[in-house]
Amino acid sequence: MASSDYSARHLSVLEGLEAVRKRPGMYIGSTDSRGLMHCLWEIIDNSVDEALGGNGEDIEVILHPDASVEVRDHARGIPVDIEPKTGLSGVEVVFTKLHAGGKFGSGSYAASGGLHGVGASVVNALSERLDVEVDRDGKTWAMSFHRGEPGRFADVDPKDPKPDSPFSPFISGSELTVVGKVKKDVTGTRVRYWADPQIFTRGATFQTEELLARARQTAFLVRGLGIDIVDARGSESGEGPTRELFKFDGGIAEYVDFLAPDSPITETWRMTGSGTFAETVPVLDDKGHMVATELQRECTVDIALRWGTGYDTVFRSYVNIIATPKGGTHQTGFEAGMLKFLRAQVEQNSRRLKVGNDKLEKDDILAGLTAVLTVRLPEPQFEGQTKEILGTPAVRNIVSAVVAKAMAERFGSSKRDDKTQASLVLDKIVAEMKSRVSARAHKETQRRKNALESSSLPAKLVDCRSSDVANSELFIVEGDSALGTAKLARDSEYQALLPIRGKILNVQKASVADMLSNSECASIIQVIGAGSGRSFDLATARYGKVIIMSDADVDGAHIRTLLLTLFMRYMPDMIRDGRVYAAVPPLHRVIVMNPGSKPNETIYTYSEAELNGVLAGLKKSNKRYQDPIQRYKGLGEMDADQLATTTMDRAHRTLRRVQIGDAANAERVFELLMGNDVAPRKDFIIAGSEGLSRERIDV
CATH class of the missing domain: 3.30.230.10 (Ribosomal Protein S5; domain 2)
Incomplete structure (x- = not known):
């Protein structure tokens, strides 16, 4: 057990470290998981600084099942000789003296991560137990500390050290123990410590994802440095340790x-x-x-x-x-x-x-x-x-x-x-x-629509009367024929129409200048009124919903994809905010003939499977239906009442909201399907061709 009587030696060792234990937040920021990670990186950074100086190319970090952590390197090793000013070994100076170490004017480090002489001693002060081993001069030297104080732990099993093992502090002088021999050219340092539960809050744990992210970042920054992260905490539950090595020769x-x-x-x-x-x-x-x-x-x-x-x-x-x-x-x-x-x-x-x-x-x-x-x-x-x-x-x-x-x-x-x-x-x-200048000019001249300012908008826009952004809807309609029907089918109070001709520019391949010079893309951006790219401002968007209304065929799907590419590249906040939708027009119109004077019934179906199910149900009920069944090839084939009922009327329509689950993955998919590189797209099509049946192709 630790002695209750402090000698002058104890006081000289602990005078700085007691301040650390009383005010840990001043040194590590907090005493939760963030502070725990800060301590770990203080130890790792010492090994990284050695690697920066060309000493050692490998660092291993082991998260042990007993909540301890160990950092190993193959650098020069902490000096074990006596430091003349204090009369202590280099190991004890580094782990017990604040503002001591190789970064304080000795010339050992040309450029380090800062004043890390504080780091090792602070971690030691905030640890219930810290063990350090140094390979140097053909020997392995060892020393242990209990809450910053050097001494010996009486472990039952030396291979299984415990933080609560009986501890005896050094009284007259510290002893750096020789525990083994190594080859003359073998050097390195191993530090293992148990964070003090008296300091850190309950539930504070080492964050694996944060550790992996910073280890990856450090390996990128120090070219050729290998950082091996071993998480053995799952071994007690039988999961086994996980291991990840980061090493990047490209820096x-x-x-x-x-x-x-x-x-x-x-x-x-x-x-x-x-x-x-x-x-x-x-x-x-x-x-x-x-x-x-x-x-x-x-x-x-x-x-x-x-x-x-x-x-x-x-x-x-x-x-x-x-x-x-x-x-x-x-x-x-x-x-x-x-x-x-x-x-x-x-x-x-x-x-x-x-x-x-x-x-x-x-x-x-x-x-x-x-x-x-x-x-x-x-x-x-x-x-x-x-x-x-x-x-x-x-x-x-x-x-x-x-x-x-x-x-x-x-x-x-x-x-x-x-x-x-x-x-x-x-x-x-x-x-x-040019895009910034254009957006600024557009922002200065464009206002929420009124009679005096509507002339600044494209002539082909069929606008709505409402000024309530949240309630208004913009339908982007494929073709003039569909526009004519949609004009009659819409509710002009809150539904606006913008026709586009054919397939717009593939903006994934085109430059910003090409996109802005394309009349269809420019019209869409101008009508939405929130700018594009870096200048996009969601708060100035003129419509609460943008609904892509294209034909239910292959060309319609391609047009919808091109429009979604435009939104993804230049107006992604519209998608993130859930303002972009795809209309779902029907594929078939089934007229059920009722006997007598009872009016006929109309059923709309949206897929071949749904149609077959409806027809099977009618035959089972002995109901007759008009044959042939109408198959809509495009929106222009519907009359206004049919389009309103199926696609535009809020009470009956179905909309598909476009969402981004994973932005990085979405970007990869758009680049694969719409980008310049043809080979990956060809491989993707070939790989997916086996799952496509001929019956699904609309010809």
Whole structure:
């Protein structure tokens, strides 16, 4: 059991760690699962920092069934020799002293994840038990701690350590025990700890998905580093351990390909470079005084990016592998350098691009961009404790210069692929600029419809009278023949009609400029009145429902697919908000002949199976029906009463709401069915052909 009498030695060891135990939130943010994960990443980051320095290529993280966690690496190993200022071994210094370790001016790390000397000692202070083993100098050294205090645990089985085993603290001096031998060239560190239930809330657990996501991210950022995650917590219930290894030799180039939500229009471009800057920082001199000293710092920049066909921006920035989700000087430098360069390129090519006096803005160049920006520098200055914003001012100009130089090389290249991709990038960003300018002008001139302003809308729109957006409906109708019938069938108070001629442009293949120049696509966007792409504003949409009303044949299904592609690419919020529907017109009209003066009965069916069931029921009831049965080939074959009853009247119609269950999967399906790459679509059709019967084909 732990001794109740504290010696001067105990006090010197625990003076800093007691503060951590009293105010854990100051160091790990919270004492729930988030704080538990923070502790784990403090230990893992120490191994990652070693890998950043070229020491060790493998890290293994094991979640044990007894709620402990173990981190193993094959780096240099924590120093085991005596640290002269404290008279303690390097292992004890790292795990018991705040602000101690290789990141505090010793020169061991050129660029680390921050002041991680705090990390190991904080985790130790908040652990009921922590065991550390170090392979170094041909030996395996070991030490254990109980809530930050070094000592020995009397385990019943040394191979099965327990946090509640009897503990004896060291009194006169700590002992770093030799527990084994290894080869001279074998080095590494193993840390296993049990989080203290006195500190962490009940129910706090290690989050597997969060652990896997960050492990994947780290493996992308440190090229060649392998991170092996083993979750053995299910072994007690007989499920067995699960294992996942992350290792990416392509580094951040693979990361960009992983993050990109759309198909590419450029290859993944890499931009690397470095710069130096002077920084005045307080440095500890030989006498223990802090002296302001000017140091020369080096900042290395590594960027991977590509433009895609979409307009969403995916941007990730990191400083020494620390994520900076709110940006900072490095991201500002990237955006400034890119904007300045591309503005100059657009001006040089203004005649070909047909650019007037409008200027590119940041959002134009970021549309469809997927980028990962990493910078590495010693002692980065962050704004705030959370390290979400980089504040080192000199980094801005360094990143901007690297971007400008790399882009100039790419755009000045004589290679055919580089020229083609550079041209595509300019076409895309100029199209985004024109779309933004057009949307802004349209937004300024367009208002909710009234008699004075309705002339700004397409002439072919047959609008409704109501100004109540939630109650109004826009029917997109296939063809003029259906329009004529629909005019008579609609309720003009709240139902508007917009006819389209034939099949609209496949926007999955077309550029933004082609889409905007297509009259049918432009009319649909203008009538809905909420803009498109990045400028889309759901709050300004003029209709509560948009209903696609196409014929019940193959061509009608294709037109519906093309329209859904337009909504998915440029107005996805309409689908997410449940405002897009597909009308369900009937396929057959069965007239049941009643005897005598009783009027005949009309039955509509919507599939062959339903028709066969209805006919079988009529024969069984000995009822006669007109033959041949009317088969609707198109909406234009119906009269107004029939169309109103079956498709437009709210009391009787059936609508199918279009929804997105999984946005990423939906994007993949649209790219497969409507994209430029033909081979996967052909394979998809061949694979699905076995399930199609000839009877289902409408010929």
